[in-house]
Amino acid sequence: xxxxxxxxxxxxxxxxxxxxxxxxxxxxxxxxxxxxxxxxxxxxxxxxxxxxxxxxxxxxxxxxxxxxxxxxxxxxxxxxxxxxxxxxxxxxxxxxxxxxxxxxxxxxxxxxxxxxxxxxxxxxxxxxxxxxxxxxxxxxxxxxxxxxxxxxxxxxxxxxxxxxxxxxxxxxxxxxxxxxxxxxxxxxxxxxxxxxxxxxxxxxxxxxxxxxxxxxxxxxxxxxxxxxxxxxxxxxxx
Amino acid sequence: xxxxxxxxxxxxxxxxxxxxxxxxxxxxxxxxxxxxxxxxxxxxxxxxxxxxxxxxxxxxxxxxxxxxxxxxxxxxxxxxxxxxxxxxxxxxxxxxxxxxxxxxxxxxxxxxxxxxxxxxxxxxxxxxxxxxxxxxxxxxxxxxxxxxxxxxxxxxxxxxxxxxxxxxxxxxxxxxxxxxxxxxxxxxxxxxxxxxxxxxxxxxxxxxxxxxxxxxxxxxxxxxxxxxxxxxxxxxxxxxxxxxxxxxxxxxxxxxxxxxxxxxxxxxxxxxxxxxxxxxxxxxxxxxxxxxxxxxxxxxxxxxxxxxxxxxxxxxxxxxxxxxxxxxxxxxxxxxxxxxxxxxxxxxxxxxxxxxxxxxxxxxxxxxxxxxxxxxxxxxxxxxxxxxxxxxxxxxxxxxxxx
Ligand SMILES: Nc1ncnc2c1ncn2[C@@H]1O[C@H](COP(=O)(O)OP(=O)(O)O)[C@@H](O)[C@H]1O
Ligand SMILES: [Mg+2]
Numbered sequence: 036x037x038x039x040x041x042x043x044x045x046x047x048x049x050x051x052x053x054x055x056x057x058x059x060x061x062x063x064x065x066x067x068x069x070x071x072x073x074x075x076x077x078x079x080x081x082x083x084x085x086x087x088x089x090x091x092x093x094x095x096x097x098x099x100x101x102x103x104x105x106x107x108x109x110x111x112x113x114x115x116x117x118x119x120x121x122x123x124x125x126x127x128x129x130x131x132x133x134x135x136x137x138x139x140x141x142x143x144x145x146x147x148x149x150x151x152x153x154x155x156x157x158x159x160x161x162x163x164x165x166x167x168x169x170x171x172x173x174x175x176x177x178x179x180x181x182x183x184x185x186x187x188x189x190x191x192x193x194x195x196x197x198x199x200x201x202x203x204x205x206x207x208x209x210x211x212x213x214x215x216x217x218x219x220x221x222x223x224x225x226x227x228x229x230x231x232x233x234x235x236x237x238x239x240x241x242x243x244x245x246x247x248x249x250x251x252x253x254x255x256x257x258x259x260x261x262x263x264x265x266x267x268x269x270x271x272x273x
Numbered sequence: 274x275x276x277x278x279x280x281x282x283x284x285x286x287x288x289x290x291x292x293x294x295x296x297x298x299x300x301x302x303x304x305x306x307x308x309x310x311x312x313x314x315x316x317x318x319x320x321x322x323x324x325x326x327x328x329x330x331x332x333x334x335x336x337x338x339x340x341x342x343x344x345x346x347x348x349x350x351x352x353x354x355x356x357x358x359x360x361x362x363x364x365x366x367x368x369x370x371x372x373x374x375x376x377x378x379x380x381x382x383x384x385x386x387x388x389x390x391x392x393x394x395x396x397x398x399x400x401x402x403x404x405x406x407x408x409x410x411x412x413x414x415x416x417x418x419x420x421x422x423x424x425x426x427x428x429x430x431x432x433x434x435x436x437x438x439x440x441x442x443x444x445x446x447x448x449x450x451x452x453x454x455x456x457x458x459x460x461x462x463x464x465x466x467x468x469x470x471x472x473x474x475x476x477x478x479x480x481x482x483x484x485x486x487x488x489x490x491x492x493x494x495x496x497x498x499x500x501x502x503x504x505x506x507x508x509x510x511x512x513x514x515x516x517x518x519x520x521x522x523x524x525x526x527x528x529x530x531x532x533x534x535x536x537x538x539x540x541x542x543x544x545x546x547x548x549x550x551x552x553x554x555x556x557x558x559x560x561x562x563x564x565x566x567x568x569x570x571x572x573x574x575x576x577x578x579x580x581x582x583x584x585x586x587x588x589x590x591x592x593x594x595x596x597x598x599x600x601x602x603x604x605x606x607x608x609x610x611x612x613x614x615x616x617x618x619x620x621x622x623x624x625x626x627x628x629x630x631x632x633x634x635x636x637x638x639x640x641x642x643x644x645x646x647x648x649x650x651x652x653x654x655x656x657x658x659x660x661x662x663x664x665x666x667x668x669x670x671x672x673x674x675x676x
Binding site for chain 1: 288587591592
């Protein structure tokens with residue numbers, strides 16, 4: 036049984052809605068979602084374009100607050116935190132991977148990976164050690180002084196994964212991490228994520244359009260029109 | 274965290290080195306102009322003070338009216354001095370060593386085909402003594418020439434050069450207005466003073482000749498005094514003021530209608546109306562710092578727009594609004610301080626060159642340099658705040674979506 040009981044879930048969304056606009060132009064991007072994810076799970080979210088996947092990720096990642104509903108993160112209500120409190124939560128517990136890599140240009144791979152650690156206030160020497168270790172995990176230790184522009188798409192995305200890992204988060208959130216990559220590169224990225232999940236017990240929530248990529252996860256959540264239509268183990272996990 | 278922000282700011286600034294330089298140009302110009310002018314001004318003041326001290330510290334000047342310090346022309350309503358005032362000071366006030374009457378006018382001195390507009394001074398031999406003029410060629414006035422107001426004159430070096438070249442002028446006759454005047458002497462040059470004002474540009478004649486033939490009245494415009502050795506400036510001023518009030522019949526509750534200036538005030542006056550200079554400097558500084566500040570605000574707004582995505586990344590990975598604010602504020606401040614630094618260096622170089630050209634001491638003012646940095650800092654804070662606020666208040670989701 037892949038579906039969490041919700042009791043000790045790390046992420047626990049209850050009746051979450053996110054509404055954009057008002058009246059005529061109102062869009063219910065999330066329409067009463069219940070979703071519980073345990074520590075150590077690897078969850079893939081799929082669904083048609085506009086079904087609310089990114090909105091869900093933003094809420095889970097505390098980049099956005101839901102319009103209504105309850106969100107317990109590790110048992111603590113976080114739906115109504117202030118902007119700065121959400122920033123602290125992201126800083127200490129969450130890692131992000133984006134479709135467009137979102138590395139800081141003209142800044143070395145190492146510096147990009149160091150960035151979250153700077154905000155954590157980690158001393159420089161320790162920071163470089165941690166960032167180098169994270170780059171090693173994604174197989175890019177030898178590219179630490181390269182700028183993003185000198186790296187291939189796959190390499191850039193691995194730097195982004197290292198950045199998400201560096202702060203030692205409880206959850207990594209990846210919104211279409213392979214959306215810009217060819218199949219071979221995509222599989223490489225998925226293998227990195229799967230290994231992190233298996234070997235280090237890292238909790239991963241990932242949005243994808245490709246069934247092949249979703250199969251790397253244990254559990255597949257299908258969204259349609261802001262609702263969860265199905266939630267089941269992947270073939271691999273089954 | 275501040276140190277990180279400074280490093281980041283320096284990186285961001287040098288990434289766009291040319292644009293950054295153009296941005297701070299306003300501040301560079303403002304700061305360098307102020308530093309250069311203050312440096313040269315200070316050097317000039319030192320030079321003038323030194324020049325004036327060579328005259329002796331016991332010299333005072335009495336002028337009619339109360340606005341003499343502002344350098345304004347005495348209005349006709351002001352009661353001028355006359356020769357009896359001078360003689361009264363000379364004979365009745367014990368502290369006075371020498372009192373010389375002076376009257377001035379600007380007029381053209383003509384010799385042959387040459388002519389020069391110059392200061393025409395009417396006085397007597399006491400002025401040469403009090404102001405320590407030495408004769409180079411010829412002689413000063415005979416008592417009889419002073420008595421009768423004979424049309425004879427003594428030239429300053431500049432007038433000699435201009436009318437006679439290096440020839441001996443003694444015995445020649447020059448014309449001033451309708452007066453034909455025989456040259457009897459040439460004074461030793463005192464050279465150019467500070468601010469390039471030429472101290473040798475004058476023709477001196479007996480005061481009676483001046484009053485009769487040049488001014489057409491019996492006024493004396495300045496009393497040039499030297500007091501006995503050992504009399505303090507304060508005491509001298511006090512006694513002279515008391516005495517002048519008496520002979521000019523000023524009532525107990527009336528203000529002075531004359532001004533007594535000591536060396537320090539004279540040097541301030543000679544060094545060129547310091548208040549006006551300061552005011553002008555402040556205006557230049559204020560305008561250019563304002564322009565510089567707007568430049569910085571503008572470029573920081575551009576920078577925030579260009580780096581929206583970067584800001585989104587920083588916010589997403591856990592930067593708080595305050596930290597993004599600090600980052601951009603520090604960048605604006607560093608930018609502004611770099612402008613200030615370039616301005617100070619450039620200003621000192623210009624000040625040095627200016628001091629060389631005017632032949633005055635190079636006198637940089639540490640206070641003004643510090644003030645320049647303080648103002649640059651303030652400009653960075655004030656004009657960087659609004660763009661930094663804009664960056665800090667970005668929504669991370671929106672910012673990440675931006676191209
Ligand atoms: N900032 C926004 N303002 C208004 N509508 C939005 C906004 N963000 C998303 N939406 C709408 O919400 C719905 C869900 O969007 P999204 O979560 O991005 O879908 P997905 O990621 O599944 O493609 C879409 O209809 C989209 O147009
Ligand atoms: Mg999406």
